[in-house]
Amino acid sequence: MRIAVPIKRVPDTETRFTIAADGKSVDSAGLKYDMSDFDGYAVEVALRLAETHEGSEVTVISVGPDAVQETIRKALSMGAARGIQLKAADVLFDGFAIAQALAAELKEGNYDLILFGRNATDSANGVVGTMTAELLGLPCVSAISELHIDGTSGTARRELEGAAEIVEFPLPAVLTIDEGIARPRLPGLKGIMAAKKKPIEVREAALGRANVVIEKMALPPERAAGRIVGEGADAVPELVRLLQNEAKVL
Amino acid sequence: MADMLAFAEARGGELRKVALETVTAARQAADATGGGAVAALLIGAPGIGAHAAELGAVGADRVLVVEHQALANCLPEVFAATAAKLIGDGGFRAAFFSASAEGRDLAPRVAAKLKVSMAADVTSFAFDGDAMTATHPVYIGKAIVTERLTGAPAVVSLRPGAIDVTESPKGGTVEAMAPAMDPASARVRVKETVEQKGAALDLGEAPVIVSGGRGLRAAENFKLVEDLAAAFGNAAVGATRAVTDDGWRPATDQIGQTGRMVNPDLYVAVGISGAVQHLAGMRTSRVIVAINKDKDAPIFKIADYGIVGDLFEVVPRLTEEIRRAKGR
Numbered sequence A: 001m002r003i004a005v006p007i008k009r010v011p012d013t014e015t016r017f018t019i020a021a022d023g024k025s026v027d028s029a030g031l032k033y034d035m036s037d038f039d040g041y042a043v044e045v046a047l048r049l050a051e052t053h054e055g056s057e058v059t060v061i062s063v064g065p066d067a068v069q070e071t072i073r074k075a076l077s078m079g080a081a082r083g084i085q086l087k088a089a090d091v092l093f094d095g096f097a098i099a100q101a102l103a104a105e106l107k108e109g110n111y112d113l114i115l116f117g118r119n120a121t122d123s124a125n126g127v128v129g130t131m132t133a134e135l136l137g138l139p140c141v142s143a144i145s146e147l148h149i150d151g152t153s154g155t156a157r158r159e160l161e162g163a164a165e166i167v168e169f170p171l172p173a174v175l176t177i178d179e180g181i182a183r184p185r186l187p188g189l190k191g192i193m194a195a196k197k198k199p200i201e202v203r204e205a206a207l208g209r210a211n212v213v214i215e216k217m218a219l220p221p222e223r224a225a226g227r228i229v230g231e232g233a234d235a236v237p238e239l240v241r242l243l244q245n246e247a248k249v250l
Numbered sequence B: 001m002a003d004m005l006a007f008a009e010a011r012g013g014e015l016r017k018v019a020l021e022t023v024t025a026a027r028q029a030a031d032a033t034g035g036g037a038v039a040a041l042l043i044g045a046p047g048i049g050a051h052a053a054e055l056g057a058v059g060a061d062r063v064l065v066v067e068h069q070a071l072a073n074c075l076p077e078v079f080a081a082t083a084a085k086l087i088g089d090g091g092f093r094a095a096f097f098s099a100s101a102e103g104r105d106l107a108p109r110v111a112a113k114l115k116v117s118m119a120a121d122v123t124s125f126a127f128d129g130d131a132m133t134a135t136h137p138v139y140i141g142k143a144i145v146t147e148r149l150t151g152a153p154a155v156v157s158l159r160p161g162a163i164d165v166t167e168s169p170k171g172g173t174v175e176a177m178a179p180a181m182d183p184a185s186a187r188v189r190v191k192e193t194v195e196q197k198g199a200a201l202d203l204g205e206a207p208v209i210v211s212g213g214r215g216l217r218a219a220e221n222f223k224l225v226e227d228l229a230a231a232f233g234n235a236a237v238g239a240t241r242a243v244t245d246d247g248w249r250p251a252t253d254q255i256g257q258t259g260r261m262v263n264p265d266l267y268v269a270v271g272i273s274g275a276v277q278h279l280a281g282m283r284t285s286r287v288i289v290a291i292n293k294d295k296d297a298p299i300f301k302i303a304d305y306g307i308v309g310d311l312f313e314v315v316p317r318l319t320e321e322i323r324r325a326k327g328r
């Protein structure tokens, strides 16, 4: 099976998060970057499929400046066979512009499966996968939490609010990966060494025009400081009184 | 004057609350841009059109009803093709979907078919000449962007719960339509729909969420959380990833960065430390209560009310007091 996984390099905002002086982006000074969470899941799903389907090859693709090679390298050290950088000075916020660049690359690749993350942790848009599928005219199942591939077709589970759907689809297909399927493996030393010799092809990204742009980025409104009502079960009546009379949520 | 379209989501023959939210948003958009007409698109099995009046009540002038035996479940290819055709032909200024599981899937497909960009998971919006501006939480809710979307139609998905449903009685006149694609030719098919057991209230819609973390120590102790949720009467049960990873609760209960984003009136965190990835999913809750034995747990930093103590003593007492307060 030929499997492609578009992966995005995103800031790791766990430790540090400040808005840049331009008021519309994250201050990158001192930030660490990593593969977007769900893209890590998607790479893991691809690798597991490749391990159980002889003759498979996993290709990872990232749109962005040269720094994305670091993220591609991480996927290669996890076990992907090759990487493609679609070179772009900036990573546009407009998912449709990114989808156009990915579709242009993917349409010649003859892939059986293209696995996206459900959404990128930075943009939180969740649009690039389904848009790319449309541009390629491929069947698509989004936000899947289980997957079985059987020859030329597959079955996936999709969580809805309060229910789930089991859907069937033919290959080739585009899937976007949600929580529940797989946690990404950590690259081992052997993988890291092997990745150094794996190829990364570099091409210009054929980005579409950006029709959605960020005008402003702000921190969410601060929560008013809360308080400790008390210790142990004896504090419960006071808590209930506050919920009733002050917060008015009962 | 600009006409607006709202996708009215239904499941199991019933409208979902988000359907009223998208129609309300479309009504507000039409009124703010000179009072154009609002069309709601309602797709489902025969009989679904009976809900048109509910959509009229919140501002739909027209309800475009597509009924087909094979469309009881969402077939994304058919739904997206039908929506794209109607939106493209109808000269709409904007099309509103919900950023629900179904809407998140459909809206980008429709935008790509129409060759336009879209604004996803929007919490508020305004029209500004040829552009639309919208707010949208990014970086797992650590920041909010104001984005500017140009091009028409503007395809938008609205964060569930972000729009307050408002009455605005309009005609709700039914116009029957045919699907733009034969459902029999859909490549992706729904084989089975699994209802979650015990999920009477969905996390996205419950006014109260009682959530449990590793502090509960074992799956069977979730009974404490369930009993508290039952005492509230309008509560759903959530969990941290530590808990869903251990299989104490289904993965669908997970709240946070890689789980559900929730926004209830009241969120009760029981034995939850408050990792950033968990906070990402619940920090916008109106009131947060935390019960944790560690007074330095990060959850207390964002909780409005906290009790420091052993959950095995505090929670049963709380259940009792809530029952009493609710007169049960």
Ligand SMILES: Cc1cc2nc3c(=O)[nH]c(=O)nc-3n(C[C@H](O)[C@H](O)[C@H](O)COP(=O)(O)OP(=O)(O)OC[C@H]3O[C@@H](n4cnc5c(N)ncnc54)[C@H](O)[C@@H]3O)c2cc1C
Binding pocket: A037, B212, B213, B214, B215, B216, B239, B240, B241, B242, B243, B254, B255, B256, B257, B258, B259, B260, B270, B271, B272, B273, B274, B275, B276, B277, B278, B281, B291, B292, B293, B294, B297, B309, B310, B311, B312
């Ligand atoms: C990429 C990534 C994505 C993630 N996504 C998510 C996500 O979506 N959602 C999520 O929740 N997590 C997520 N996590 C995991 C997250 O980092 C934390 O590990 C997790 O939230 C911790 O769960 P917890 O609070 O239940 O457990 P712990 O952190 O172990 O906290 C347990 C708490 O219970 C308290 N406690 C123990 N006993 C008692 C008692 N008897 N009475 C009262 N209190 C008690 C302790 O003081 C402690 O604070 C993610 C992690 C990564 C790396």
Ligand SMILES: Nc1ncnc2c1ncn2[C@@H]1O[C@H](COP(=O)(O)O)[C@@H](O)[C@H]1O
Binding pocket: A005, A006, A007, A008, A009, A036, A038, A039, A061, A062, A063, A064, A091, A095, A098, A115, A116, A117, A118, A119, A120, A121, A123, A124, A125, A126, A127, A128, A129
């Ligand atoms: N710059 C990029 N390069 C490669 N893949 C991307 C890029 N941006 C988004 N993707 C893919 O599209 C998914 C959804 O992104 P988004 O629509 O921005 O939430 C991500 O999880 C990735 O799989």
